[in-house]
Amino acid sequence: xxxxxxxxxxxxxxxxxxxxxxxxxxxxxxxxxxxxxxxxxxxxxxxxxxxxxxxxxxxxxxxxxxxxxxxxxxxxxxxxxxxxxxxxxxxxxxxxxxxxxxxxxxxxxxxxxxxxxxxxxxxxxxxxxxxxxxxxxxxxxxxxxxxxxxxxxxxxxxxxxxxxxxxxxxxxxxxxxxxxxxxxxxxxxxxxxxxxxxxxxxxxxxxxxxxxxxxxxxxxxxxxxxxxxxxxxxxxxxxxxxxxxxxxxxxxxxxxxxxxxxxxxxxxxxxxxxxxxxxxxxxxxxxxxxxxxxxxxxx
Amino acid sequence: xxxxxxxxxxxxxxxxxxxxxxxxxxxxxxxxxxxxxxxxxxxxxxxxxxxxxxxxxxxxxxxxxxxxxxxxxxxxxxxxxxxxxxxxxxxxxxxxxxxxxxxxxxxxxxxxxxxxxxxxxxxxxxxxxxxxxxxxxxxxxxxxxxxxxxxxxxxxxxxxxxxxxxxxxxxxxxxxxxxxxxxxxxxxxxxxxxxxxxxxxxxxxxxxxxxxxxxxxxxxxxxxxxxxxxxxxxxxxxxxxxxxxxxxx
Numbered sequence: 001x002x003x004x005x006x007x008x009x010x011x012x013x014x015x016x017x018x019x020x021x022x023x024x025x026x027x028x029x030x031x032x033x034x035x036x037x038x039x040x041x042x043x044x045x046x047x048x049x050x051x052x053x054x055x056x057x058x059x060x061x062x063x064x065x066x067x068x069x070x071x072x073x074x075x076x077x078x079x080x081x082x083x084x085x086x087x088x089x090x091x092x093x094x095x096x097x098x099x100x101x102x103x104x105x106x107x108x109x110x111x112x113x114x115x116x117x118x119x120x121x122x123x124x125x126x127x128x129x130x131x132x133x134x135x136x137x138x139x140x141x142x143x144x145x146x147x148x149x150x151x152x153x154x155x156x157x158x159x160x161x162x163x164x165x166x167x168x169x170x171x172x173x174x175x176x177x178x179x180x181x182x183x184x185x186x187x188x189x190x191x192x193x194x195x196x197x198x199x200x201x202x203x204x205x206x207x208x209x210x211x212x213x214x215x216x217x218x219x220x221x222x223x224x225x226x227x228x229x230x231x232x233x234x235x236x237x238x239x240x241x242x243x244x245x246x247x248x249x250x251x252x253x254x255x256x257x258x259x260x261x262x263x264x265x266x267x268x269x270x271x272x273x274x275x276x277x278x279x280x281x282x283x284x285x286x287x288x289x290x291x292x293x294x295x296x297x298x299x
Numbered sequence: 300x301x302x303x304x305x306x307x308x309x310x311x312x313x314x315x316x317x318x319x320x321x322x323x324x325x326x327x328x329x330x331x332x333x334x335x336x337x338x339x340x341x342x343x344x345x346x347x348x349x350x351x352x353x354x355x356x357x358x359x360x361x362x363x364x365x366x367x368x369x370x371x372x373x374x375x376x377x378x379x380x381x382x383x384x385x386x387x388x389x390x391x392x393x394x395x396x397x398x399x400x401x402x403x404x405x406x407x408x409x410x411x412x413x414x415x416x417x418x419x420x421x422x423x424x425x426x427x428x429x430x431x432x433x434x435x436x437x438x439x440x441x442x443x444x445x446x447x448x449x450x451x452x453x454x455x456x457x458x459x460x461x462x463x464x465x466x467x468x469x470x471x472x473x474x475x476x477x478x479x480x481x482x483x484x485x486x487x488x489x490x491x492x493x494x495x496x497x498x499x500x501x502x503x504x505x506x507x508x509x510x511x512x513x514x515x516x517x518x519x520x521x522x523x524x525x526x527x528x529x530x531x532x533x534x535x536x537x538x539x540x541x542x543x544x545x546x547x548x
Contacts, residue, residue: 195393196395199393201382203456
C-alpha cells in the first residue's frame with residue numbers, strides 16, 4: 001500500500017517536470033518560427049561594429065561578435081578576480097576587528113557590516129560611480145605623488161590606469177561582499193572552542209600569534225563553505241557592471257542581442273559562460289577545502 | 300624567599316551582584332602544593348585563573364612571582380611575562396587538535412622563548428618520556444586517550460620551565476581508570492619541588508600531596524589548614540559538611 005503510494009507520487013512529480021519542460025520547448029520553437037530567424041550561431045563571426053572602452057586584448061569594431069564576447073568575458077574575469085582578492089582582504093580584517101579586543105574597532109566594524117548589508121548593491125554601485133568617483137573635482141594625489149592619483153577619470157596606481165567604471169565596480173563589489181565575508185570569518189572564529197584561546201594565552205603566546213597559529217587553522221573548515229558562496233555571489237553580482245557602464249560580458253551581450261535580435265542564443269552563451277566561471281570557482285574552493293580539512297585533521 | 304603567589308583581599312563580582320571572589324587573601328610559598336577544594340561555583344577556578352591573568356578581578360592586590368597585576372589586566376606585556384613563568388593545565392586538556400603532540404609542546408618554546416626547533420624538540424621528547432608517552436610524539440591529540448592527552452598538556456606546560464603550575468580540575472574530565480596516571484605525574488612533580496596550585500576533588504591526592512588545603516565556598520575562603528587537620532578535624536562546620544558529602548560518593 002505504502003510502496004504504491006510512493007510510486008504514484010514519484011510518477012506524478014516526473015510528469016509535472018516533463019510537461020513544464022515540454023511547454024518551455026514548445027514556446028521556444030513557436031517563437032523562433034514566428035521571428036523567422038531560426039536557431040543559429042552563424043552571426044557570431046560577423047563584425048561587431050561597436051567600440052569597447054576597455055579591452056585587455058587588441059579589439060576593434062571590425063572584429064567579430066565572438067571576439068567581442070570573449071573580450072567581455074575577460075573584462076568580467078578581471079573585475080571578479082580583483083574584487084575577490086580585495087573583498088577577502090577587507091572582509092578578513094573587518095571580521096577580525098569584529099571579534100577583537102579593541103572596543104572602537106569592534107563598534108566601527110559592526111556599523112560597517114550593518115550599513116553595507118542593509119543597502120542594495122545597485123545603490124552602492126551608483127554611489128561609487130556617480131558620487132565617489134565621478135564627483136571628484138580635480139585630482140586627489142596621495143603624499144607619495146606619482147604612486148597613486150585619483151580623479152574622475154579613475155585611478156592611476158604606479159602607472160597602471162584603472163578606468164572610473166572599473167574602479168567603481170571593483171570598489172562596489174569588494175565592499176559589498178566584504179561585509180558578508182566579515183560575518184563568515186567572525187562565525188568561523190567564534191566556532192573555535194574558547195578553551196583554545198585560554199590555552200595559547202596561558203602559554204604566553206601573543207593574541208596575533210595564537211590567532212594565526214591556533215585559531216584560524218581551526219576556523220578555516222567552518223569559513224570556507226560560506227566563503228565559497230560569497231565568491232559565487234560576487235561573480236554573479238558582477239553583471240551589475242551594466243549599471244556603471246563597464247563592458248563586462250553581460251553588458252556586451254546585451255548590446256549584441258539588440259543588434260542581432262538573437263536573445264536565445266545570446267542568453268545561452270551568457271549562461272554557459274557563467275556556469276563555466278562558477279564551476280571553476282566552486283571546484284577551486286572545494287579543492288582548497290579538502291586540502292585544509294586533510295591537513296588540519298590528519299586522522 | 301618571598302611567596303610565589305600573594306593575593307590580598309581579592310574581590311570579583313559577576314553581573315547580578317554574585318561574588319565570585321569575596322575578599323580572598325592567600326599566599327603560596329616556593330615548593331608548596333596548595334590544594335583548593337570546595338563545592339562547584341565556590342570560586343576555586345576563578346581564583347586560580349586570576350593567577351595567570353585569564354580572569355580579571357575588581358579590587359585587591361595580586362602579586363605573582365614578584366610581579367604585581369593590575370585588576371583589569373590592562374598591561375598585556377606584564378601578563379605575558381607572568382604567563383611565560385606560570386604553567387596551566389585545564390580540565391578539558393585544551394590541546395591544539397591540528398598540531399601533533401610534539402608541535403603542541405614545542406610551539407611556545409619556539410615562539411615565546413625563541414628556542415631553536417631542534418632544542419625544543421629534544422626537550423619535548425625528554426618531557427614526554429618523563430610522562431611515559433614518548434612513543435606518541437608524532438600522533439595527534441584525537442588519537443590519544445584522555446589520560447594521555449592530559450599528560451601531554453602537563454608536558455606542554457612544563458616545556459616553558461615554569462616556576463608555578465596551576466591545575467584546574469585536571470582529572471574531572473577523565474574516565475575513572477585514567478585518573479591515577481595523571482595524579483601520579485603530578486605527584487612526581489610535587490616531589491621534585493614544583494610549586495603547584497591544584498583545584499581538585501581527589502581527596503587522596505589532597506591528603507598525600509597537598510601541603511595545605513584551601514577550602515572555599517561562595518567566593519570566600521572558609522579555612523586554610525594542613526591536610527591532617529582538614530580531613531580529620533576540620534575547623535569549620537561548612538568544611539565538615541562538604542567532606543561528608545563528597546565521602547558519600
